[in-house]
Amino acid sequence: MTEEEPEAIRRRPGGRAARVRQAVLTAAMEVLAEEGIARLTIAGVAARAGVNETTVYRRWGTREKLVLDAMLAGSSAGIPVPDTGAVRTDLAAFARALAEYLATPTGRSVARAAALSSDDPDLAEAWQTFWQSRLDQAGVIVTRAVERGELPADTDTALVLELLCSPLQTRAVLGHRPIEPDLPERLTSLVLDGLRARTDG
Structure with missing residues (x-):
């Protein structure tokens, strides 16, 4: 999957960025439901969502912020x-x-x-x-x-x-x-x- 610059993502809030955000949040909630928060990792969520790990880090920064946004x-x-x-x-x-x-x-x-x-x-x-x-x-x-x-x-x-x-x-x-x-x-x-x-x- 090709990475996009943050500015490009912000310019298209209803496009690819919105789809990526929804995919990541859905994946995070699935991992949380199946494995609990102790086993939730950004790498695991990214893999399940089908995005690059760097995409998740660039948008959320930390596992805690990702969990919070998903919840x-x-x-x-x-x-x-x-x-x-x-x-x-x-x-x-x-x-x-x-x-x-x-x-x-x-x-x-x-x-x-x-x-x-x-x-x-x-x-x-x-x-x-x-x-x-x-x-x-x-x-x-x-x-x-x-x-x-x-x-x-x-x-x-x-x-x-x-x-x-x-x-x-x-x-x-x-x-x-x-x-x-x-x-x-x-x-x-x-x-x-x-x-x-x-x-x-």
């Missing part, structure tokens, strides 16, 4: 942020999408990898960036609810999403109990009931 792309596509017009249905839909994503090999691999502590500061930083990015994306659910008057102005966005999502992620990582079909709605009710009790008190 963000995969989770954004697999866990869309809904806008139903009401906080209850928004949270329930988001939790259902998360549960469905965690039921896939890729989703389980991401959850398990993200739950591991890392002595590698670059990898630890990548995980932190991943979680913060997902929090920022999903946090609009709470922001909209506050603007509509459904939630108090001082609602802790991160806490709401953690209370909603952590039980699903724990079950996916530990596998001790299944994620029942009605669990997203039950978690949504528990979170909102808790917020209302705090407000009423």
